[in-house]
Amino acid sequence: MFDEQRSCQFEPPAAVGDTAPLRAFAEEHREALIHAAELLAGRRGERLALEVSDALAGAPPLTRRDMQQLNALLDILALENVDDLDSEECARFALIDPASPIVEEICLLTDGLRDAIDRTDLDHPSAARFSAAA
Template identity: 40%
Template sequence: MLRTLPTNLSTDPQRAAVSRHLAQHGEALRNAASLLQGQPGEVRVLRIMSDLRTTTKLKLATRRCLVDLHRLLSLDPLFGDPETDAGPWQFLDPGSREVEDICLLADGLFALLVETGKLDDKMDVFALAVHDQDAAWTRPRPTFKRHEDTAMKYFEHLSLEEFWTRTLQEIDSFHAQTERTEEELSATERNTLLQSIARLRHDGPLADGAEDLVSRIEALLVEAVDRETLGYRGVFDGHNDPDHGAFGTVRAVPILSEQGCVLEGLLQGFRMIAAMRALLSARVDAHRQMALLKAA
Protein backbone atom coordinates (compact mmCIF):
# COMPACT_ATOMS: atom_id res chain seq x y z
CA MET A 1 0.00 0.00 0.00
CA LEU A 2 1.41 3.38 -0.96
CA ARG A 3 1.63 6.05 1.70
CA THR A 4 -0.40 9.19 1.12
CA LEU A 5 1.69 12.05 -0.18
CA PRO A 6 1.54 15.28 1.78
CA THR A 7 0.31 18.12 -0.44
CA ASN A 8 0.68 21.09 1.88
CA LEU A 9 4.46 21.22 2.36
CA SER A 10 5.31 23.24 -0.73
CA THR A 11 4.22 26.51 -2.24
CA ASP A 12 5.14 25.29 -5.73
CA PRO A 13 1.76 24.91 -7.50
CA GLN A 14 3.12 22.38 -10.01
CA ARG A 15 4.47 20.08 -7.32
CA ALA A 16 1.25 20.45 -5.34
CA ALA A 17 -0.85 19.47 -8.38
CA VAL A 18 1.26 16.38 -9.04
CA SER A 19 1.22 15.43 -5.36
CA ARG A 20 -2.58 15.65 -5.22
CA HIS A 21 -2.87 13.49 -8.34
CA LEU A 22 -0.47 10.86 -7.02
CA ALA A 23 -2.16 10.84 -3.62
CA GLN A 24 -5.44 10.00 -5.33
CA HIS A 25 -4.26 7.73 -8.17
CA GLY A 26 -0.81 6.54 -7.11
CA GLU A 27 -1.86 3.00 -6.25
CA ALA A 28 -3.79 2.58 -9.51
CA LEU A 29 -0.90 4.04 -11.53
CA ARG A 30 1.55 1.67 -9.89
CA ASN A 31 -0.68 -1.34 -10.62
CA ALA A 32 -1.23 -0.28 -14.25
CA ALA A 33 2.47 0.35 -14.86
CA SER A 34 3.28 -3.01 -13.29
CA LEU A 35 0.73 -4.75 -15.52
CA LEU A 36 2.23 -3.18 -18.65
CA GLN A 37 5.94 -3.36 -17.84
CA GLY A 38 6.39 -5.46 -14.72
CA GLN A 39 8.74 -4.30 -12.00
CA PRO A 40 10.38 -1.54 -14.12
CA GLY A 41 6.93 0.01 -14.60
CA GLU A 42 6.20 -0.07 -10.90
CA VAL A 43 9.59 1.49 -10.17
CA ARG A 44 8.68 4.39 -12.48
CA VAL A 45 5.77 5.36 -10.25
CA LEU A 46 7.69 4.82 -7.01
CA ARG A 47 10.53 7.00 -8.27
CA ILE A 48 8.14 9.87 -9.01
CA MET A 49 6.60 9.59 -5.55
CA SER A 50 10.02 9.46 -3.95
CA ASP A 51 11.11 12.60 -5.80
CA LEU A 52 8.01 14.43 -4.60
CA ARG A 53 8.75 13.53 -0.99
CA THR A 54 12.31 14.82 -1.08
CA THR A 55 11.86 18.14 -2.93
CA THR A 56 9.76 21.27 -2.54
CA LYS A 57 9.70 22.04 -6.27
CA LEU A 58 8.74 19.93 -9.27
CA LYS A 59 12.06 19.03 -10.89
CA LEU A 60 12.60 18.71 -14.62
CA ALA A 61 13.69 15.10 -14.12
CA THR A 62 10.38 14.34 -12.40
CA ARG A 63 8.49 15.91 -15.27
CA ARG A 64 10.41 13.69 -17.68
CA CYS A 65 9.37 10.69 -15.60
CA LEU A 66 5.72 11.80 -15.75
CA VAL A 67 5.90 12.09 -19.54
CA ASP A 68 7.50 8.63 -19.78
CA LEU A 69 4.80 7.20 -17.52
CA HIS A 70 2.13 8.74 -19.74
CA ARG A 71 3.77 7.22 -22.82
CA LEU A 72 3.79 3.81 -21.13
CA LEU A 73 0.10 4.06 -20.20
CA SER A 74 -0.68 5.30 -23.72
CA LEU A 75 0.84 2.12 -25.18
CA ASP A 76 3.83 3.83 -26.77
CA PRO A 77 5.65 1.31 -29.04
CA LEU A 78 8.88 2.56 -27.43
CA PHE A 79 8.13 0.26 -24.51
CA GLY A 80 7.73 -2.83 -26.67
CA ASP A 81 10.22 -5.62 -27.20
CA PRO A 82 12.79 -4.44 -29.80
CA GLU A 83 13.43 -8.02 -30.91
CA THR A 84 9.84 -9.09 -31.45
CA ASP A 85 8.07 -5.71 -31.87
CA ALA A 86 5.63 -6.95 -29.22
CA GLY A 87 4.14 -4.12 -27.21
CA PRO A 88 2.99 -4.41 -23.58
CA TRP A 89 -0.63 -4.22 -24.75
CA GLN A 90 -0.42 -7.21 -27.10
CA PHE A 91 -1.64 -9.71 -24.51
CA LEU A 92 -4.41 -7.52 -23.07
CA ASP A 93 -8.07 -7.98 -23.91
CA PRO A 94 -9.19 -4.67 -25.52
CA GLY A 95 -12.61 -5.07 -23.94
CA SER A 96 -11.34 -5.81 -20.45
CA ARG A 97 -11.82 -3.60 -17.41
CA GLU A 98 -8.03 -3.35 -17.05
CA VAL A 99 -7.67 -1.71 -20.49
CA GLU A 100 -10.51 0.69 -19.73
CA ASP A 101 -8.87 1.64 -16.42
CA ILE A 102 -5.48 2.14 -18.11
CA CYS A 103 -7.04 4.45 -20.72
CA LEU A 104 -8.72 6.48 -17.96
CA LEU A 105 -5.45 6.73 -16.05
CA ALA A 106 -3.64 7.87 -19.22
CA ASP A 107 -6.29 10.55 -19.81
CA GLY A 108 -6.04 11.69 -16.20
CA LEU A 109 -2.26 11.89 -16.37
CA PHE A 110 -2.46 13.82 -19.62
CA ALA A 111 -4.83 16.31 -17.96
CA LEU A 112 -2.31 16.67 -15.13
CA LEU A 113 0.51 17.38 -17.58
CA VAL A 114 -1.62 20.02 -19.28
CA GLU A 115 -2.41 21.55 -15.88
CA THR A 116 1.25 21.76 -14.91
CA GLY A 117 2.01 23.14 -18.36
CA LYS A 118 -0.43 26.01 -17.85
CA LEU A 119 1.50 26.89 -14.68
CA ASP A 120 4.78 26.91 -16.53
CA ASP A 121 5.81 30.33 -17.80
CA LYS A 122 8.21 28.80 -20.31
CA MET A 123 5.65 26.32 -21.67
CA ASP A 124 8.43 23.88 -22.52
CA VAL A 125 8.02 20.63 -24.36
CA PHE A 126 7.44 18.59 -21.22
CA ALA A 127 4.45 20.74 -20.28
CA LEU A 128 2.39 19.15 -23.07
CA ALA A 129 0.60 22.48 -23.33
CA VAL A 130 -1.44 21.64 -26.40
CA HIS A 131 -4.92 22.21 -25.02
CA ASP A 132 -6.27 23.61 -28.31
CA GLN A 133 -5.99 20.14 -29.78
CA ASP A 134 -7.94 18.41 -27.00
CA ALA A 135 -11.22 18.48 -28.91
CA ALA A 136 -9.58 16.90 -31.94
CA TRP A 137 -8.18 14.08 -29.81
CA THR A 138 -11.45 13.30 -28.07
CA ARG A 139 -13.38 12.63 -31.27
CA PRO A 140 -12.54 10.21 -34.08
CA ARG A 141 -10.76 11.87 -36.98
CA PRO A 142 -11.17 10.69 -40.59
CA THR A 143 -8.34 8.35 -41.43
CA PHE A 144 -5.92 9.17 -44.21
CA LYS A 145 -6.70 5.84 -45.86
CA ARG A 146 -10.37 6.72 -46.22
CA HIS A 147 -9.49 10.11 -47.72
CA GLU A 148 -6.99 8.48 -50.07
CA ASP A 149 -9.53 5.91 -51.28
CA THR A 150 -12.08 8.64 -52.03
CA ALA A 151 -9.51 10.69 -53.94
CA MET A 152 -8.33 7.68 -55.94
CA LYS A 153 -11.88 7.00 -57.11
CA TYR A 154 -12.10 10.58 -58.36
CA PHE A 155 -8.73 10.37 -60.15
CA GLU A 156 -9.79 7.22 -61.97
CA HIS A 157 -12.25 9.30 -64.00
CA LEU A 158 -9.53 11.66 -65.26
CA SER A 159 -7.73 11.07 -68.52
CA LEU A 160 -4.07 10.08 -68.25
CA GLU A 161 -2.95 13.59 -69.26
CA GLU A 162 -5.35 15.24 -66.81
CA PHE A 163 -4.20 12.96 -64.00
CA TRP A 164 -0.53 13.61 -64.77
CA THR A 165 -1.22 17.36 -64.71
CA ARG A 166 -3.04 17.03 -61.38
CA THR A 167 -0.10 15.12 -59.89
CA LEU A 168 2.32 17.90 -60.91
CA GLN A 169 -0.03 20.49 -59.43
CA GLU A 170 -0.08 18.60 -56.13
CA ILE A 171 3.73 18.55 -56.11
CA ASP A 172 3.77 22.32 -56.74
CA SER A 173 1.32 22.86 -53.88
CA PHE A 174 3.39 20.67 -51.57
CA HIS A 175 6.53 22.64 -52.45
CA ALA A 176 4.74 25.88 -51.53
CA GLN A 177 3.61 24.40 -48.21
CA THR A 178 7.14 23.28 -47.41
CA GLU A 179 8.46 26.79 -48.03
CA ARG A 180 6.28 27.98 -45.14
CA THR A 181 7.76 25.53 -42.58
CA GLU A 182 10.51 27.76 -41.21
CA GLU A 183 9.62 26.97 -37.57
CA GLU A 184 8.85 23.26 -37.92
CA LEU A 185 12.01 22.13 -39.76
CA SER A 186 15.66 22.93 -39.36
CA ALA A 187 17.35 24.86 -42.18
CA THR A 188 19.15 21.72 -43.34
CA GLU A 189 15.97 19.61 -43.34
CA ARG A 190 14.00 22.30 -45.11
CA ASN A 191 16.62 22.78 -47.84
CA THR A 192 16.96 19.03 -48.37
CA LEU A 193 13.20 18.68 -48.62
CA LEU A 194 12.79 21.59 -51.03
CA GLN A 195 15.61 20.34 -53.28
CA SER A 196 14.14 16.82 -53.40
CA ILE A 197 10.66 18.14 -54.22
CA ALA A 198 12.02 20.46 -56.91
CA ARG A 199 13.90 17.58 -58.51
CA LEU A 200 10.83 15.34 -58.37
CA ARG A 201 8.84 18.10 -60.10
CA HIS A 202 11.53 18.81 -62.72
CA ASP A 203 12.35 15.19 -63.62
CA GLY A 204 8.76 13.99 -63.34
CA PRO A 205 7.00 11.63 -60.93
CA LEU A 206 7.92 8.55 -62.99
CA ALA A 207 11.58 9.36 -63.68
CA ASP A 208 14.25 6.76 -62.90
CA GLY A 209 15.25 8.39 -59.61
CA ALA A 210 11.73 9.30 -58.51
CA GLU A 211 11.30 6.26 -56.25
CA ASP A 212 14.40 7.18 -54.24
CA LEU A 213 13.27 10.80 -53.96
CA VAL A 214 9.86 9.75 -52.68
CA SER A 215 11.43 7.45 -50.06
CA ARG A 216 13.86 10.18 -48.97
CA ILE A 217 11.14 12.80 -48.58
CA GLU A 218 8.83 10.49 -46.64
CA ALA A 219 11.64 9.32 -44.33
CA LEU A 220 12.62 12.91 -43.54
CA LEU A 221 9.04 13.86 -42.68
CA VAL A 222 8.47 10.72 -40.58
CA GLU A 223 11.59 11.50 -38.56
CA ALA A 224 10.45 15.10 -38.06
CA VAL A 225 7.00 14.00 -36.87
CA ASP A 226 8.54 11.46 -34.48
CA ARG A 227 10.65 14.24 -33.00
CA GLU A 228 7.50 16.24 -32.22
CA THR A 229 5.60 13.28 -30.75
CA LEU A 230 5.03 13.95 -27.04
CA GLY A 231 3.47 10.62 -26.18
CA TYR A 232 0.76 8.17 -27.14
CA ARG A 233 -2.74 7.49 -25.95
CA GLY A 234 -4.62 4.24 -26.28
CA VAL A 235 -7.74 4.32 -28.42
CA PHE A 236 -10.08 1.36 -28.77
CA ASP A 237 -10.65 0.60 -32.46
CA GLY A 238 -13.62 -1.71 -32.78
CA HIS A 239 -17.20 -2.09 -31.65
CA ASN A 240 -19.13 -3.40 -28.67
CA ASP A 241 -21.38 -6.34 -29.44
CA PRO A 242 -24.29 -6.53 -26.97
CA ASP A 243 -24.07 -10.33 -26.88
CA HIS A 244 -20.37 -11.05 -27.15
CA GLY A 245 -18.68 -7.94 -25.80
CA ALA A 246 -16.01 -5.79 -27.39
CA PHE A 247 -14.32 -6.74 -30.66
CA GLY A 248 -11.28 -4.84 -31.86
CA THR A 249 -7.83 -3.71 -30.81
CA VAL A 250 -6.28 -0.87 -28.88
CA ARG A 251 -4.38 1.51 -31.17
CA ALA A 252 -1.58 3.74 -29.98
CA VAL A 253 -2.45 7.23 -31.25
CA PRO A 254 0.36 9.80 -31.16
CA ILE A 255 0.01 13.05 -29.24
CA LEU A 256 1.70 15.75 -31.27
CA SER A 257 3.01 19.18 -30.42
CA GLU A 258 1.65 22.15 -32.37
CA GLN A 259 4.59 21.93 -34.76
CA GLY A 260 4.10 18.19 -34.97
CA CYS A 261 0.55 18.69 -36.22
CA VAL A 262 1.86 20.90 -39.03
CA LEU A 263 4.45 18.28 -39.95
CA GLU A 264 1.87 15.49 -39.78
CA GLY A 265 -0.26 17.45 -42.26
CA LEU A 266 2.73 17.69 -44.58
CA LEU A 267 3.42 13.98 -44.24
CA GLN A 268 -0.16 13.00 -45.05
CA GLY A 269 -0.20 15.41 -47.99
CA PHE A 270 2.96 13.87 -49.37
CA ARG A 271 1.60 10.35 -48.89
CA MET A 272 -1.30 11.38 -51.07
CA ILE A 273 1.19 12.44 -53.76
CA ALA A 274 2.97 9.09 -53.38
CA ALA A 275 -0.37 7.27 -53.81
CA MET A 276 -1.15 9.36 -56.88
CA ARG A 277 2.28 8.56 -58.30
CA ALA A 278 1.69 4.82 -57.78
CA LEU A 279 -1.67 4.99 -59.54
CA LEU A 280 -0.14 7.08 -62.33
CA SER A 281 2.60 4.49 -62.81
CA ALA A 282 0.05 1.68 -62.98
CA ARG A 283 -2.04 3.55 -65.56
CA VAL A 284 1.00 4.29 -67.73
CA ASP A 285 2.06 0.64 -67.56
CA ALA A 286 -1.47 -0.49 -68.41
CA HIS A 287 -1.62 1.92 -71.37
CA ARG A 288 1.74 0.64 -72.67
CA GLN A 289 0.81 -3.02 -72.25
CA MET A 290 -2.56 -2.57 -73.92
CA ALA A 291 -0.83 -0.91 -76.87
CA LEU A 292 1.51 -3.91 -77.16
CA LEU A 293 -1.41 -6.31 -77.06
CA LYS A 294 -3.19 -4.45 -79.83
CA ALA A 295 -0.04 -4.39 -81.94
CA ALA A 296 0.57 -8.13 -81.52
Protein backbone atom coordinates in the same frame (compact mmCIF):
# COMPACT_ATOMS: atom_id res chain seq x y z
CA MET B 1 3.83 61.79 0.78
CA PHE B 2 6.27 60.06 3.15
CA ASP B 3 3.85 60.17 6.06
CA GLU B 4 1.85 57.22 4.76
CA GLN B 5 2.61 53.87 6.27
CA ARG B 6 3.02 51.21 3.67
CA SER B 7 3.62 47.55 3.98
CA CYS B 8 6.86 46.45 2.39
CA GLN B 9 6.25 42.77 2.73
CA PHE B 10 6.87 40.81 -0.43
CA GLU B 11 4.57 37.93 -1.17
CA PRO B 12 5.53 35.82 -4.18
CA PRO B 13 2.68 34.86 -6.46
CA ALA B 14 1.20 31.54 -5.40
CA ALA B 15 0.69 30.27 -8.93
CA VAL B 16 4.34 30.30 -10.00
CA GLY B 17 5.75 26.81 -9.74
CA ASP B 18 2.44 25.40 -8.51
CA THR B 19 2.54 21.66 -9.06
CA ALA B 20 -0.38 20.99 -6.70
CA PRO B 21 -2.76 19.51 -9.32
CA LEU B 22 -0.15 16.99 -10.44
CA ARG B 23 0.92 16.18 -6.89
CA ALA B 24 -2.70 15.68 -5.79
CA PHE B 25 -3.45 13.39 -8.72
CA ALA B 26 -0.33 11.31 -8.08
CA GLU B 27 -1.14 10.98 -4.40
CA GLU B 28 -4.77 10.01 -5.00
CA HIS B 29 -3.94 7.51 -7.76
CA ARG B 30 -0.56 6.24 -6.56
CA GLU B 31 -1.46 2.55 -6.42
CA ALA B 32 -3.32 2.62 -9.73
CA LEU B 33 -0.37 4.31 -11.47
CA ILE B 34 2.05 1.73 -10.09
CA HIS B 35 -0.19 -1.20 -11.00
CA ALA B 36 -0.88 0.06 -14.53
CA ALA B 37 2.78 0.80 -15.20
CA GLU B 38 3.74 -2.68 -14.00
CA LEU B 39 1.05 -4.29 -16.12
CA LEU B 40 2.21 -2.45 -19.23
CA ALA B 41 6.00 -2.37 -18.73
CA GLY B 42 6.89 -4.89 -16.06
CA ARG B 43 9.36 -4.21 -13.27
CA ARG B 44 10.78 -1.18 -15.14
CA GLY B 45 7.32 0.42 -15.28
CA GLU B 46 6.65 -0.30 -11.62
CA ARG B 47 9.98 1.19 -10.57
CA LEU B 48 9.38 4.25 -12.74
CA ALA B 49 5.90 4.83 -11.29
CA LEU B 50 7.30 4.50 -7.76
CA GLU B 51 10.04 7.03 -8.48
CA VAL B 52 7.58 9.50 -10.03
CA SER B 53 5.17 9.08 -7.11
CA ASP B 54 7.97 9.61 -4.59
CA ALA B 55 9.22 12.70 -6.44
CA LEU B 56 5.73 14.19 -6.53
CA ALA B 57 5.24 13.44 -2.84
CA GLY B 58 8.48 15.24 -1.98
CA ALA B 59 9.22 18.90 -1.58
CA PRO B 60 9.11 21.15 -4.65
CA PRO B 61 10.57 21.97 -7.05
CA LEU B 62 10.53 19.05 -9.41
CA THR B 63 13.83 18.40 -11.09
CA ARG B 64 14.46 17.93 -14.77
CA ARG B 65 14.96 14.21 -14.09
CA ASP B 66 11.58 14.06 -12.32
CA MET B 67 9.91 15.58 -15.35
CA GLN B 68 11.68 13.17 -17.72
CA GLN B 69 10.49 10.26 -15.62
CA LEU B 70 6.96 11.65 -15.60
CA ASN B 71 7.12 11.87 -19.39
CA ALA B 72 8.35 8.25 -19.58
CA LEU B 73 5.51 7.12 -17.30
CA LEU B 74 2.97 8.91 -19.45
CA ASP B 75 4.47 7.20 -22.52
CA ILE B 76 3.97 3.81 -20.88
CA LEU B 77 0.37 4.54 -19.93
CA ALA B 78 -0.42 6.02 -23.35
CA LEU B 79 1.02 2.93 -25.09
CA GLU B 80 3.55 5.01 -27.00
CA ASN B 81 6.05 2.15 -27.28
CA VAL B 82 3.85 -0.88 -27.96
CA ASP B 83 4.60 -0.74 -31.68
CA ASP B 84 8.23 -1.76 -30.99
CA LEU B 85 7.88 -5.50 -31.52
CA ASP B 86 11.05 -6.20 -29.53
CA SER B 87 9.92 -4.32 -26.42
CA GLU B 88 8.55 -5.77 -23.23
CA GLU B 89 5.72 -3.23 -23.52
CA CYS B 90 4.62 -4.77 -26.82
CA ALA B 91 4.64 -8.29 -25.37
CA ARG B 92 2.74 -7.26 -22.25
CA PHE B 93 0.18 -5.25 -24.22
CA ALA B 94 -0.50 -8.26 -26.46
CA LEU B 95 -1.49 -10.28 -23.37
CA ILE B 96 -4.21 -7.85 -22.31
CA ASP B 97 -7.77 -8.73 -23.36
CA PRO B 98 -9.21 -5.62 -25.08
CA ALA B 99 -12.57 -6.32 -23.40
CA SER B 100 -11.00 -6.31 -19.92
CA PRO B 101 -12.19 -3.53 -17.60
CA ILE B 102 -8.53 -2.74 -16.92
CA VAL B 103 -8.26 -1.23 -20.41
CA GLU B 104 -10.85 1.45 -19.62
CA GLU B 105 -9.26 2.04 -16.21
CA ILE B 106 -5.85 2.62 -17.80
CA CYS B 107 -7.39 4.99 -20.35
CA LEU B 108 -9.09 6.99 -17.60
CA LEU B 109 -5.88 7.03 -15.54
CA THR B 110 -3.89 8.26 -18.55
CA ASP B 111 -6.45 10.97 -19.31
CA GLY B 112 -6.43 12.01 -15.66
CA LEU B 113 -2.65 12.24 -15.59
CA ARG B 114 -2.63 14.33 -18.77
CA ASP B 115 -5.29 16.61 -17.30
CA ALA B 116 -3.31 17.00 -14.07
CA ILE B 117 -0.22 17.91 -16.10
CA ASP B 118 -2.26 20.43 -18.10
CA ARG B 119 -3.58 22.00 -14.89
CA THR B 120 -0.10 22.21 -13.41
CA ASP B 121 1.70 25.54 -13.65
CA LEU B 122 3.98 25.32 -16.66
CA ASP B 123 5.89 28.45 -15.65
CA HIS B 124 7.93 26.10 -13.49
CA PRO B 125 11.30 25.77 -15.30
CA SER B 126 11.28 21.98 -15.26
CA ALA B 127 7.62 21.77 -16.20
CA ALA B 128 8.21 24.05 -19.16
CA ARG B 129 10.83 21.64 -20.48
CA PHE B 130 8.36 18.80 -19.99
CA SER B 131 5.66 20.66 -21.86
CA ALA B 132 7.98 21.31 -24.79
CA ALA B 133 8.92 17.63 -24.94
CA ALA B 134 5.34 16.35 -24.83
